[in-house]
Each structure stands twice: as C-alpha cells, then as structure tokens.
Amino acid sequence: MExxxxxxxxxxxxxxxxxxxALHSFAVNAFCYYGVPDDDARIAADVLLExxxxxxxxxxxxxxxxxxxxxxxxxxxxxxxxxxxxHESPSTALVDADGGLGMVTGFRSMKIxxxxxxxxxxxxxxxxxxxxxxxxxxxxSMALEEDMIxxxxxxxxxxxxxxxxxxxxxxxxxxxxAAPSADGRxxxxxxxxxxxxxGKFEVAARKGQPVxxxxxxxxxxxxxxDPSAARDARHYSPLGGAPEMSSHKGYGLGVxxxxxxxxxxxxxxxxxxxxxxxVGHFFGAIRVDGFRDPAEFRAMMTxxxxxxxxxxxxxxxxxxxxxxxxxxxxxxxxxxLGIPLYPDVVESIRRVSLELGIxxxx
Amino acid sequence: MExxxxxxxxxxxxxxxxxxxALHSFAVNAFCYYGVPDDDARIAADVLLExxxxxxxxxxxxxxxxxxxxxxxxxxxxxxxxxxxxHESPSTALVDADGGLGMVTGFRSMKIxxxxxxxxxxxxxxxxxxxxxxxxxxxxSMALEEDMIxxxxxxxxxxxxxxxxxxxxxxxxxxxxAAPSADGRxxxxxxxxxxxxxGKFEVAARKGQPVxxxxxxxxxxxxxxDPSAARDARHYSPLGGAPEMSSHKGYGLGVxxxxxxxxxxxxxxxxxxxxxxxVGHFFGAIRVDGFRDPAEFRAMMTxxxxxxxxxxxxxxxxxxxxxxxxxxxxxxxxxxLGIPLYPDVVESIRRVSLELGIxxxx
Numbered sequence: 001m002e003x004x005x006x007x008x009x010x011x012x013x014x015x016x017x018x019x020x021x022a023l024h025s026f027a028v029n030a031f032c033y034y035g036v037p038d039d040d041a042r043i044a045a046d047v048l049l050e051x052x053x054x055x056x057x058x059x060x061x062x063x064x065x066x067x068x069x070x071x072x073x074x075x076x077x078x079x080x081x082x083x084x085x086x087h088e089s090p091s092t093a094l095v096d097a098d099g100g101l102g103m104v105t106g107f108r109s110m111k112i113x114x115x116x117x118x119x120x121x122x123x124x125x126x127x128x129x130x131x132x133x134x135x136x137x138x139x140x141s142m143a144l145e146e147d148m149i150x151x152x153x154x155x156x157x158x159x160x161x162x163x164x165x166x167x168x169x170x171x172x173x174x175x176x177x178a179a180p181s182a183d184g185r186x187x188x189x190x191x192x193x194x195x196x197x198x199g200k201f202e203v204a205a206r207k208g209q210p211v212x213x214x215x216x217x218x219x220x221x222x223x224x225x226d227p228s229a230a231r232d233a234r235h236y237s238p239l240g241g242a243p244e245m246s247s248h249k250g251y252g253l254g255v256x257x258x259x260x261x262x263x264x265x266x267x268x269x270x271x272x273x274x275x276x277x278x279v280g281h282f283f284g285a286i287r288v289d290g291f292r293d294p295a296e297f298r299a300m301m302t303x304x305x306x307x308x309x310x311x312x313x314x315x316x317x318x319x320x321x322x323x324x325x326x327x328x329x330x331x332x333x334x335x336x337l338g339i340p341l342y343p344d345v346v347e348s349i350r351r352v353s354l355e356l357g358i359x360x361x362x
Numbered sequence: 363m364e365x366x367x368x369x370x371x372x373x374x375x376x377x378x379x380x381x382x383x384a385l386h387s388f389a390v391n392a393f394c395y396y397g398v399p400d401d402d403a404r405i406a407a408d409v410l411l412e413x414x415x416x417x418x419x420x421x422x423x424x425x426x427x428x429x430x431x432x433x434x435x436x437x438x439x440x441x442x443x444x445x446x447x448x449h450e451s452p453s454t455a456l457v458d459a460d461g462g463l464g465m466v467t468g469f470r471s472m473k474i475x476x477x478x479x480x481x482x483x484x485x486x487x488x489x490x491x492x493x494x495x496x497x498x499x500x501x502x503s504m505a506l507e508e509d510m511i512x513x514x515x516x517x518x519x520x521x522x523x524x525x526x527x528x529x530x531x532x533x534x535x536x537x538x539x540a541a542p543s544a545d546g547r548x549x550x551x552x553x554x555x556x557x558x559x560x561g562k563f564e565v566a567a568r569k570g571q572p573v574x575x576x577x578x579x580x581x582x583x584x585x586x587x588d589p590s591a592a593r594d595a596r597h598y599s600p601l602g603g604a605p606e607m608s609s610h611k612g613y614g615l616g617v618x619x620x621x622x623x624x625x626x627x628x629x630x631x632x633x634x635x636x637x638x639x640x641v642g643h644f645f646g647a648i649r650v651d652g653f654r655d656p657a658e659f660r661a662m663m664t665x666x667x668x669x670x671x672x673x674x675x676x677x678x679x680x681x682x683x684x685x686x687x688x689x690x691x692x693x694x695x696x697x698x699l700g701i702p703l704y705p706d707v708v709e710s711i712r713r714v715s716l717e718l719g720i721x722x723x724x
Contacts, residue, residue: 087653089483089649089652090483091482091652092484092653093652119452120482120484121450121451121453122484124648124652149622161676162682163683164675164676164679165674165676169669169670170670179621187617187621191614196608215607217676222676239601239602239608239611240602240607241607245577248685249553249601253615255670255684256551258666263666264650264653264654268662269669271670272665272666287454290455291449291456291626292626297625301621304617307631308532311527312583314527314583314584321610322617323613
C-alpha cells in the first residue's frame with residue numbers, strides 16, 4: 001500500500017508472469033475449497049487480483065496462503081457470514097460482518113454505503129467484527145463508476161508508536177479516498193498512516209540495507225536504521241517520522257481511522273483489538289451531483305490532475321505523479337503482460353494447488 | 363495550526379495578558395466598524411478568540427488588522443454576504459459564501475451540515491467563493507455538543523510542492539476532525555497537510571536558526587535549512603517531508619482537501635485560485651447515534667484517549683498527548699490568566715483602536 005517511492009522492481013527476481021484470469025480462477029477455487037460460496041469467492045478473488053494488478057503485491061495473491069487460507073482453515077475467518085445491519089439512519093449504518101472474509105463483507109458494506117448515497121446524497125457504514133480486507137483502494141474505487149467520491153478505512157492491531165511515546169498504541173490504520181476524473185485515470189489515494197508499511201523492512205533486511213531514521217523504532221522505541229530490529233519490534237513511526245517533522249499529524253490521522261472504524265463500530269481501537277475479535281472498517285460514498293454536475297466535476301478533476309502531472313520535476317526525478325497514477329500504469333501493463341510473481345509466491349501457489357487438489361496457474 | 367512540537371513559549375517575549383472578553387469586544391467593534399452586522403461580528407470574533415485561547419496565535423487576534431480588517435477595507439471581503447444554497451440533497455449542499463468573512467460563512471455552512479445530519483444522519487457542505495476562515499478546528503468542534511463527529515477543511519493558494527516536483531502546486535490545505543469524549547477533553551485534530559506552516563519559518567528566521575531538511579525547498583525546490591530562503595520561496599514540503607519519508611501521502615492528503623473544497627464547490631483547486639476569487643471550504647457532520655449509542659461512544663473515546671495518554675514516553679519526552687490535549691490545556695490556562703500578547707500585537711491593537719475610534723483592551 002506504499003507506492004510513493006519506487007521499490008526495487010519485481011522484475012529483478014521474477015521468474016514468470018501469469019495472466020490475471022488464471023490467478024483469479026485459482027483464488028476462487030481455493031476460497032470455494034474452504035466453504036466460501038461461489039459468488040463470495042469471486043468477490044474476494046477480484047479484490048486480491050486488483051491488488052496484484054495495481055502493483056501492491058503485499059496485499060494480493062502472495063498473501064493468499066499464509067493469511068486468508070490459513071485463517072479460513074483455523075476458523076478465524078467465517079466462510080459463510082451472515083452480514084447484518086444492526087442500526088441505521090437514512091445515510092448511515094452499523095454493520096456486523098460476522099467474521100467473514102474482509103473482502104466479501106467490505107464489498108457488501110461499501111454497496112450499502114453506495115445505495116444509501118443514491119437515496120440520501122451520502123452513505124456511511126461502520127463495520128464491526130470484520131477481518132482484514134486487502135487494499136482499501138478497492139472499496140473507495142467502487143464509488144467511481146457511480147459518479148461518487150469513495151472512502152474506505154480499516155484499523156489494525158497496534159504497531160505504530162504515538163509521537164513522544166515508546167510503545168505501539170495505534171495501528172498502521174489505512175485509509176483511501178477515490179474521486180472520478182474525465183479520462184479514466186482517477187484519483188485514488190490509498191495509504192497507511194504510518195511512514196511506511198511492514199513490507200519495506202522485509203525488503204531492506206533481505207538486502208542488508210539500513211532504513212532511514214524516522215521509519216521505525218527498535219524494541220525501546222529508539223529510532224533505528226536496522227531493518228531487522230525494526231521489523232521485529234513492530235514500532236512503526238506515524239507519517240512525518242519524527243516530532244520535529246510533525247509526526248503528530250500521522251499519529252492523529254491514525255487515531256481518526258480508529259475512531260471511525262473502531263469506536264463508531266464498537267469493535268474497539270487498535271490497542272484494544274484482541275486476536276479473533278477482528279477489526280473495524282469504515283466506508284463512505286458521496287454523490288458528486290449532491291453538489292454539482294458530475295461531468296463538470298470530472299473535467300475539473302482531470303484539469304487539476306494534468307496540471308499536477310505537468311509540474312517541473314526536481315533534480316534527480318523524472319516526473320510528478322498524482323495518487324493512483326502508478327497503480328493505473330501497473331494495471332495497464334499487467335493486464336497486457338500478466339502478473340509477475342516472485343519464486344516464493346510460485347511455490348506457495350503450487351503448494352496450495354497440490355494440497356487442495358485444484359488446478360495450478362503456474 | 364501546528365502544535366505537535368512545543369514552540370518557544372510566547373511567555374518569553376510577552377508583555378501583557380488580556381482577558382478573552384476584552385479582546386472579543388474589541389474584535390466585535392472592529393468588524394462592526396467595517397459594516398459587519400453585529401451578530402456576524404460576534405461569530406467572527408468568537409472564532410478568532412477561540413484560536414487565541416487554544417494557543418494557535420497565528421490564526422487569532424494577531425491576524426485581525428493585517429488580514430481581516432485590511433481585506434474588509436479594500437473590498438476583498440464582503441461585510442454583508444448573502445449566503446445562498448445553490449444546490450442540495452437530503453445530506454449535501456453547495457453553498458455560495460458571497461465573499462463574506464470566512465468565519466461567518468464557515469459558521470453558517472457548518473450549521474447547515476449539522477441541520478442536515480439531524481434529519482439524514484450525516485450532512486456535508488461544500489462552499490464556493492469563500493474567504494479564509496481561521497482555524498478549521500472551530501467548525502469541526504461545533505459538532506461535539508450535538509453528539510456528532512465534525513469535519514472541516516479549507517484550501518489555500520499553492521504553496522506546497524508535490525513529491526518529486528520543483529514548483530508549488532497545492533495549498534497547505536488544512537483539515538480538522540473532531541469527535542466527542544465523555545470528559546470534555548475531546549479529540550480535535552486540526553492540521554495543515556504540509557509538514558509545518560509558515561509561522562515556523564518566521565520564528566526560525568527571527569532567531570537565525572536553521573530549519574530541518576524536509577520542511578521546505580528554496581526557490582529551485584531544493585531542500586533547504588535556511589529559514590529565510592524557505593519563507594521567501596514558499597515551497598513548503600507535504601507532510602512526510604521527503605520522498606523516502608512518504609511525502610506523497612501528505613501531498614495526496616492536500617489534494618483530497620482540494621477535491622472536497624475546490625472541485626466539489628467549483629471554486630477550483632489551489633493552483634487555480636486567483637486573488638479575489640477566494641477559496642473553498644468543506645464541512646461535515648456525522649451523527650454518532652446513526653451508528654451506536656452516543657454515551658457508549660463517548661465512554662470508549664475517553665478510554666482510548668486515556669490509554670494513549672498513558673503511553674510510556676520515549677527518552678527526552680515527558681508525556682504523550684492526544685490531538686486536542688494541548689489546545690485544551692492552553693484554553694484552561696488562558697481563560698484563567700488571560701491571553702498573552704506579543705509586543706507587536708499590542709501595537710497593532712492600539713493602532714486599530716486609534717484609527718477606528720474604538721476602545722482599546724490594552
């Protein structure tokens with residue numbers, strides 16, 4: 001979910017590219033094996049594959065075996081949730097996700113927000129008893145084809161240290177905002193409220209490279225450049241990185257996500273989340289025509305985004321991006337050439353295929 | 363609006379403290395002198411003084427003469443705006459602020475959001491043809507006594523440089539979220555989406571101290587430690603400060619504010635704002651009881667906030683704060699002891715008093 005700095009290209013270690021649809025079928029079959037109904041399995045696979053297409057590998061198929069399937073197997077994820085609206089108003093709802101796959105209950109909860117927006121102008125849904133839903137940007141993007149602005153958030157267990165603090169108390173609590181443009185290259189901000197996400201420490205540790213001060217603290221909360229110490233301590237820094245760089249803002253944003261996902265839903269904020277009780281989600285949909293003509297809105301969006309893209313680059317950089325540009329680029333390329341897979345992901349797919357007796361796409 | 367790092371105390375240069383009510387009367391009289399109706403003048407003075415009480419001097423009475431009164435005098439602010447709802451749905455409205463004082467039209471627009479939330483569960487208002495409204499946190503806080511979560515945003519002219527860029531294209535676009543607690547020490551996040559705001563460069567320049575790399579660029583967009591160069595170039599860095607510290611997130615957040623304030627309202631994003639056409643505002647109100655019992659929500663808020671406050675501090679720090687704590691502390695102290703004023707602010711007050719023939723509080 002971190003895509004501001006170009007990561008070392010996946011190409012360098014890639015052995016194969018696999019077509020999106022082949023991986024999608026594989027994921028559907030794997031979910032179905034564990035009792036997920038066919039329609040739900042397709043939704044969950046859609047979310048996973050969209051993540052891979054957008055180049056956010058940390059949330060896609062590479063996570064299928066160890067995260068989603070493992071939890072379906074041990075009962076921490078409910079394959080057949082009874083999603084219930086517990087309370088509602090014309091533009092709001094509290095939803096119980098019944099421990100279902102986060103991608104399925106996330107999709108259905110965002111649909112509720114969109115339906116409410118159709119009637120009332122806006123719709124907001126807070127979800128309790130939820131499970132991790134993959135990329136927040138999938139759900140915010142669902143609003144785009146409806147001429148709506150979409151919002152999606154998720155809280156996580158506490159792995160981020162408040163400004164001036166020593167211990168983790170807030171999650172890396174993700175949030176996303178999407179808004180439609182005229183040319184299909186929509187604005188999609190999809191970010192954790194920490195400076196960087198866990199995956200970057202893995203990459204640095206594997207390469208034996210130090211990480212910048214401001215990414216994380218060690219076990220005592222002291223800023224560290226040692227990626228292994230940072231990864232093991234799980235003391236990530238809020239966006240900003242350090243007090244003098246206004247990390248209180250990243251910390252405050254993380255708490256906002258906790259309020260909307262954890263407290264509004266009742267499941268609890270990051271520090272109160274206990275294994276098995278799940279997490280909270282928050283979804284929002286805002287009809288553009290509740291304010292102005294959507295075509296005019298889209299045209300002005302594209303004008304702004306093109307102006308931002310045309311910003312003269314600073315020395316050492318090639319161009320300026322708008323949130324969503326890189327994901328859009330990756331998606332075009334990967335739909336054409338297939339999704340590149342690391343060797344360990346290929347192995348994981350083959351293992352799942354053998355164990356479950358389903359066809360392997362690799 | 364930047365309060366994560368303790369600024370050099372105002373005490374060091376303070377000559378006097380003035381009671382809040384005396385400054386309020388002075389501000390009311392000054393606004394009335396320029397044709398602002400009495401009720402509106404009281405609202406505008408309330409917002410200004412709330413800023414001073416919260417310790418955000420950059421947005422309070424120190425700004426009265428050079429900013430608000432100057433613009434009332436030269437016609438850039440309309441003292442008697444006809445605020446109009448141009449378009450609406452049950453939970454949304456587009457408002458034309460008619461160039462009125464931002465504090466007055468902000469207050470009335472947030473009231474519209476709250477009234478819509480009472481009926482529909484949530485209310486969102488985007489405002490065109492607006493003027494600077496002081497602290498965003500005033501408007502988000504208006505939701506608190508209604509058992510609502512409040513949101514307020516404002517875009518500004520382009521003074522922030524997109525990640526990888528050389529030129530300013532986005533404003534320091536502020537936004538605020540407020541949520542009610544059980545004990546009156548509410549959560550109030552009130553932040554610019556830049557790393558720091560303009561005031562910090564002034565302070566550093568006055569003291570001849572370098573600023574950290576990551577606060578701003580020089581005229582060529584190159585990161586600088588020279589506070590004067592930074593102040594003059596107005597090339598502020600997005601929250602994050604540098605690409606490797608995820609400044610694309612602060613940049614993305616700034617654009618979100620532009621979308622909701624500038625594009626949804628039609629006034630335009632930061633880079634398109636021209637002097638005299640004003641800025642855009644965005645207000646939101648979300649009823650807590652659209653999701654769950656407000657008393658339970660408030661209790662869980664206080665529990666979370668106390669847990670965050672109890673985080674063990676890192677070496678060199680005394681304690682951990684939650685967004686709003688410092689402002690709450692400052693307000694209690696300043697209501698008791700009066701508002702501390704710098705010598706140049708006292709001079710400004712005396713000058714205005716003489717010019718307009720209104721009583722001076724100092």
